[in-house]
Amino acid sequence: MGSILDVRDIKKSFGGLWAVRSYSLELPKDRIYGLIGPNGAGKTTIFNMINGFIKPSGGRILFKDVDITGKKPDFIARLGIARTFQNLRLFRNLDVETNIKIGGHKYLNYGFHDLIVSSARYRKEESELNSLVNEIMDLLNIKRYRYTKAGSLPYGIQKRVEIARALVSKPDLLLMDEPTAGMNPAEAKELEGLVKEMKKEFSLTILIIEHRMPFVMGLAERIQVLDHGILIAQGTPDEVRKDPKVIEAYLGEVKALA
Numbered sequence: 001m002g003s004i005l006d007v008r009d010i011k012k013s014f015g016g017l018w019a020v021r022s023y024s025l026e027l028p029k030d031r032i033y034g035l036i037g038p039n040g041a042g043k044t045t046i047f048n049m050i051n052g053f054i055k056p057s058g059g060r061i062l063f064k065d066v067d068i069t070g071k072k073p074d075f076i077a078r079l080g081i082a083r084t085f086q087n088l089r090l091f092r093n094l095d096v097e098t099n100i101k102i103g104g105h106k107y108l109n110y111g112f113h114d115l116i117v118s119s120a121r122y123r124k125e126e127s128e129l130n131s132l133v134n135e136i137m138d139l140l141n142i143k144r145y146r147y148t149k150a151g152s153l154p155y156g157i158q159k160r161v162e163i164a165r166a167l168v169s170k171p172d173l174l175l176m177d178e179p180t181a182g183m184n185p186a187e188a189k190e191l192e193g194l195v196k197e198m199k200k201e202f203s204l205t206i207l208i209i210e211h212r213m214p215f216v217m218g219l220a221e222r223i224q225v226l227d228h229g230i231l232i233a234q235g236t237p238d239e240v241r242k243d244p245k246v247i248e249a250y251l252g253e254v255k256a257l258a
């Protein structure tokens with residue numbers, strides 16, 4: 001079976017400096033893979049190239065056999081890739097439910113005329129979106145906050161709202177950029193369980209960038225290690241954990257691998 005995401009030797013330079021020198025990935029459908037590496041290794045830049053925020057300086061990205069290299073974020077989202085961000089990008093003054101619904105926009109096909117006359121189509125799509133939002137809020141255990149302003153919630157809950165917003169676009173592939181950043185260990189452990197449930201419920205393929213080793217090693221079947229824009233190791237969590245090149249790249253952070 002082919003890969004759902006096939007990244008072939010992509011690279012990116014910013015003003016002559018290589019943020020990503022060479023990155024490739026064959027990600028089969030229904031798997032969770034991890035991408036780790038020290039600060040500044042180029043991990044977020046890879047996500048930015050996959051979801052169309054920045055154009056690669058070279059290489060190819062295929063998603064569901066469609067060449068998406070350099071395509072617009074909107075096109076890529078419609079094709080089925082969603083992401084969450086390293087730093088929260090919620091509308092702090094809007095409630096949780098509204099923040100989540102924003103993610104469902106690509107599914108609202110009704111036009112202005114439909115809205116005015118409140119056509120059957122508008123009502124149908126709106127009610128489908130509402131039930132999907134409810135299902136996702138249940139799954140992520142955030143329904144009790146639906147009418148609460150996002151900005152007033154604890155950080156760990158806001159991170160879950162952001163995941164909910166990504167899920168409501170019904171992606172096939174979810175890119176998660178440091179989902180546990182800012183969480184305490186208990187919140188991170190809870191999220192680990194939620195990610196497993198999400199994957200099952202929504203038949204997701206997931207690529208996770210993380211610094212928190214127990215989290216990513218508990219979830220990902222395979223892990224890639226990026227350092228200075230280049231892959232220095234890849235394999236199962238056990239293989240990666242023991243790899244001397246990985247330990248060296250994390251020198252000073254060795255405890256993180258324990």
Ligand SMILES: Nc1ncnc2c1ncn2[C@@H]1O[C@H](COP(=O)(O)OP(=O)(O)OP(=O)(O)O)[C@@H](O)[C@H]1O
Pocket residue numbers: 014018019037038039040041042043044045046086
């Ligand atoms: N838009 C940009 N313009 C210029 N330089 C950039 C840009 N985005 C990233 N960089 C640089 O590219 C390198 C890789 O950054 P990137 O954010 O991809 O790293 P990262 O692995 O995600 O790091 P972290 O773990 O700290 O999030 C860094 O040196 C960064 O300063």
Ligand SMILES: [Mg+2]
Pocket residue numbers: 043044045086
């Ligand atoms: Mg980053």
